[in-house]
Amino acid sequence: MVHKLKLQPLAGALGASVAGIKLADATDDDINSIKSLLTEHKVLVFPDQHLTAAQHVALGERFGELEGAHPNLAKADAPSPHIFELAASQGGIADEWHTDLTFTDTPPLMSILNMVTCPQAGGDTMWTNLIAAYAELSEPMQEMLEGLTALHDARPHGNREAMAIHPVVRVHPETGEKALYVNEHFTRRIVEMNAFESEALLAFLTRWVQNPRFTVRINWSQGMIGMWDNRVTQHFVINDFVGERVIQRVTVLGDKPEGARAPRFEPWTKRATLSATSHWDAQLYKFLKRRDDDAQAAE
Secondary structure: OOOOOEEEEOOOOOOEEEEOOOHHHOOHHHHHHHHHHHHHHOEEEEOOOOOOHHHHHHHHHOOOOEOOOOOOOOOOOOOOOOOEEEEEOOOOOOOOOEOOOOOOOOOOOEEEEEEEEOOOOOOOEEEEEHHHHHHOOOHHHHHHHOOOEEEEEEHHHOEEEEEEEEEOEEEOOOOOOEEEOOOOOOEEEEOOOOHHHHHHHHHHHHHHOOOHHHEEEEOOOOOOEEEEEOOOEEEEEOOOOOOOEEEEEEEEOOOOOOEOOOOOOOOHHHOOOHHHOOHHHHHHHHHHHHHHHHHHHHO
């Protein structure tokens, strides 16, 4: 039986609430419909689901291969190797805008979040639409950004060695839409610019994506399931709650981000002496050297 999904958009830019289905009983046709809705709305919430850990994992597996433990923050007592749990009682969690795990070569495709325990008030999550953010930039800015790449690292997780370089403008592999692909949490450096230029540009871009007209704010309830397309969104937890807040998340493996065009310029560190560069230039130099050494070893 195919369920008749009832859709309620939550904001002009992205986000929708879906009723009329129990996800634990979803058919293959239901899952295909949800995939289409997720591509269109980028963030979906399903109230009153109350999935068990096993049902949560089984649901995630219907969207693709799941990641194992979180690369830096996994807990030994998680209810499943595929579930990442975050528990807090007084804010302070994920309260910077970010796309998940952009410091990896293949960041996640999507995540499915189960709100296990919810405070009485506060702890909402906001998402922003990176396709809309890119589309509203001026043509000269778009033209420049499409030729640039950025260094991301896992410093917020206490792991400076986990690094990856991705295009500043990413192309959605299914729709071909262009999305702005830098974030304040993990993005450290524009590869082709000097430190001062990079700092100024990243400060502008990371503020730009936070413009309210690109965003949606989700007010959670216990048992609600949330899904988001991690390729073209960022999210932010509002640090304004007191009381237990427990979320469990499963994450679907992603692919390597592809840019709108090939990088057009050399990395800055190839045109500057290392002694004259900043800390993030040194990080970039180290990453590029490691990548070049790996490539030579593979030949």
